[in-house]
Amino acid sequence: MIVGRVVLALLLAGLGFAATEEEGCETLPASAPEHINALANTGLSLSRAGKYQVAAKCYRKVLAIDPNIAPIQVNLGLAEFKSGSFRDAIPPLKSAVELDPENFQALTMLGMTYFGARMYKEAAETLEQSLAKQPDNVQLRFNLAQSLVFSGQYERALT
Numbered sequence: 001m002i003v004g005r006v007v008l009a010l011l012l013a014g015l016g017f018a019a020t021e022e023e024g025c026e027t028l029p030a031s032a033p034e035h036i037n038a039l040a041n042t043g044l045s046l047s048r049a050g051k052y053q054v055a056a057k058c059y060r061k062v063l064a065i066d067p068n069i070a071p072i073q074v075n076l077g078l079a080e081f082k083s084g085s086f087r088d089a090i091p092p093l094k095s096a097v098e099l100d101p102e103n104f105q106a107l108t109m110l111g112m113t114y115f116g117a118r119m120y121k122e123a124a125e126t127l128e129q130s131l132a133k134q135p136d137n138v139q140l141r142f143n144l145a146q147s148l149v150f151s152g153q154y155e156r157a158l159t
Helices: 002-014 021-027 033-048 052-065 070-082 086-099 104-116 120-133 138-150 154-158
Strands: none
Touching (some): 070 086
C-alpha cells in the first residue's frame, strides 16, 4: 500500500499536482483526458482506504471526461453505496447496467442499492434479473423475498 501511494505521489508530482491522494483528486481537472488514469487510480486507492466520499469525487471526474466507462460507473456506485448514499449510487449503477447488461455485479449492486434506498419494488424487479443469471444463489433469493414482502407482493414472495 505504501509503495502504491509513493508511486501515485510521484506520478501526481510529475504532472505538477499535489502529492496526497485527496489533493490529487481535487487538483486534477475533470476536462483533461490525459489525467483519466491518475483520477481512476486515485479513486481506487481512496476506496481501498475506506475514503469513499473522496473516491466518489475522483470517479465523477473520470466520468465527466468519459461517461461510457462501465467499471468506473460501478466503482462510483459502490463508493456511494459504501458511504450510505444509496440514492446517489443508483444513477451510476443504472448506467453501468445500460453500458454492460451482462454485468452481474452491477445488476446485483443496483438491486441491493434500491433495497438500501427502501425502493423495494425496484429492488425486487432488479434482483429477479440477477437471480435469473444465478438461480442457485441463496442470498439473492433471500434478498428478493425480503424485497417482495416489503413491497407488499406477498403472493410472489411465497413462490
